[in-house]
Amino acid sequence: MHIRGPGKRKREMNVLELKDVSYSYLNRAKAVDSVSFTVSRGESLSIIGTNGSGKSTLLYILNGLIKPESGKIFAFGAEIEDGYPLWLRQRVSLLFQNSHAQLFSLSVWDELLFGPLQLGLGIKEAGQRAEDISQMLGIGHLKDRGPWDLSGGEMKKVALGTCLSTNPDVLLLDEPTSGLDPRSQVEITDLIIGLREAGKTIITATNDLHIIGDISDRTIVIGEDHRVLLEAGPWEALEDHDSLLKANLIHKHLHRHSWYEHEHSHWGAHEHEHEEAAPAKETDESPLTDTGRLKILLGHWDEHNAEHAETYLEWASKAEEMGRPSLARTLREIAGETKKMEGLFKKAQGDL
Ligand SMILES: Nc1ncnc2c1ncn2[C@@H]1O[C@H](COP(=O)(O)OP(=O)(O)OP(=O)(O)O)[C@@H](O)[C@H]1O
Ligand SMILES: [Mg+2]
Incomplete structure (x- = not known):
């Protein structure tokens, strides 16, 4: 009609x-x-x-x-x-x-x-x-x-x-x-x-x-x-x-990665764990546009990047204490690479 x-x-x-x-x-x-x-x-x-x-x-x-x-x-x-x-x-x-x-x-x-x-x-x-x-x-x-x-x-x-x-x-x-x-x-x-x-x-x-x-x-x-x-x-x-x-429209949420947890805020459906690794399949029937969904995911990745880097460093220290220097070095390297991504998520959001 x-x-x-x-x-x-x-x-x-x-x-x-x-x-x-x-x-x-x-x-x-x-x-x-x-x-x-x-x-x-x-x-x-x-x-x-x-x-x-x-x-x-x-x-x-x-x-x-x-x-x-x-x-x-x-x-x-x-x-x-x-x-x-x-x-x-x-x-x-x-x-x-x-x-x-x-x-x-x-x-x-x-x-x-x-x-x-x-x-x-x-x-x-x-x-x-x-x-x-x-x-x-x-x-x-x-x-x-x-x-x-x-x-x-x-x-x-x-x-x-x-x-x-x-x-x-x-x-x-x-x-x-x-x-x-x-x-x-x-x-x-x-x-x-x-x-x-x-x-x-x-x-x-x-x-x-x-x-x-x-x-x-x-x-x-x-x-x-x-x-x-x-x-x-x-x-x-x-x-x-x-x-x-x-406004109480989103809530602080404990985010578990099987062996550690951190807090972040959530709106809408609880779609992961872990949507970063495997984004939900987009279909023509999705109420969000592809770019809209990516924009939200980029914001989420950006919000947690620094926290993730900190967590890798914490575990690097623990690995040191456990007498695992090689593992500690690798975790520090991961933390370093993660920190290098600072700004890239915002750049991608800008490119959208
Ligand atoms: N008929 C009514 N008599 C007395 N109080 C009412 C009545 N209808 C709503 N209220 C009160 O007015 C306030 C606003 O209610 P309203 O229904 O406008 O909220 P809403 O944002 O639409 O909520 P919801 O998301 O649950 O639909 C609430 O505190 C509610 O308890
Ligand atoms: Mg209502």
């Missing part, structure tokens, strides 16, 4: 803007605290943060489901003060984190027809729209099923279908890849890339750090204090380990 959009990457206008927005549920502690950001037309923004940091709440605010207790919201240049007007509801669509909150009809087909019919399309045109969407998402075989009887992943695709069925300008996607199998994750990632290419404005809240480089132009990291901790390009954000550690 051809995805219609407002045109390729036009950035002439702020589509959504939050200024110093805060919100607390039931007067409890803040769920969103003094958050400001803008999203321009055709831009794709990712919002990352730990569980409970306020990502979903931000999307509810952006979708007009809840009204902030303080701060301002602007949409398409107009300040939104008293709830979302109808014209705005038609232009913005939210994929709920929990698909149960999205689906209510008796069949998947009815779900897909609902939005287009509400927009005033005739039954024939609405049916064509529903057909196109179900083909695009590979959910045609689910047409007659009750949406509540579907698996979590199937439900997520149907929910996404209902969002797309009204052809909105702005998509707010709350954890679009969670609960999906690896192939479906790649399909949804590709779909978001397609929507981005079609010029849609997209805001994605996710804990799936693997996808943000592919799907977004910019990333906001929300800290556990519910405030914006960092705003940067997605790759820059992924490399800012201090901010990711502070």
Whole structure:
């Protein structure tokens, strides 16, 4: 299906803007605290943060489901003060984190027809729209099923279908890849890339750090204090380990090399031991591009090179104490060669 959009990457206008927005549920502690950001037309923004940091709440605010207790919201240049007007509801669509909150009809087909019919399309045109969407998402075989009887992943695709069925300008996607199998994750990632290419404005809240480089132009990291901790390009954000550690999105991890261990930080899946020796096979289905993955590996190798050299020296001393001078010499030589690689990883990153 051809995805219609407002045109390729036009950035002439702020589509959504939050200024110093805060919100607390039931007067409890803040769920969103003094958050400001803008999203321009055709831009794709990712919002990352730990569980409970306020990502979903931000999307509810952006979708007009809840009204902030303080701060301002602007949409398409107009300040939104008293709830979302109808014209705005038609232009913005939210994929709920929990698909149960999205689906209510008796069949998947009815779900897909609902939005287009509400927009005033005739039954024939609405049916064509529903057909196109179900083909695009590979959910045609689910047409007659009750949406509540579907698996979590199937439900997520149907929910996404209902969002797309009204052809909105702005998509707010709350954890679009969670609960999906690896192939479906790649399909949804590709779909978001397609929507981005079609010029849609997209805001994605996710804990799936693997996808943000592919799907977004910019990333906001929300800290556990519910405030914006960092705003940067997605790759820059992924490399800012201090901010990711502070946001608790990565963890210090004991890294074992069978007989010694050292500490380093981790994000995403635990893919080795030992990925340096045998990088995971890249396939066309990988959610990361080849260069993206290499960039991350180069950063990892760079981060640990000096530590590795130190460890070889420690073991050279131990070999000396054990009365193994030849082994000690070889280990020192390895340490020396390792140190010589300083800077080469950064150079390779620059060459990428
Ligand atoms: N309906 C609610 N009533 C009361 N508190 C809520 C409600 N929904 C969320 N909260 C609280 O608001 C804060 C932000 O929650 P939110 O769901 O926005 O976080 P999140 O970043 O989307 O988390 P997750 O990654 O788990 O989806 C949390 O402290 C949460 O406990
Ligand atoms: Mg959430």
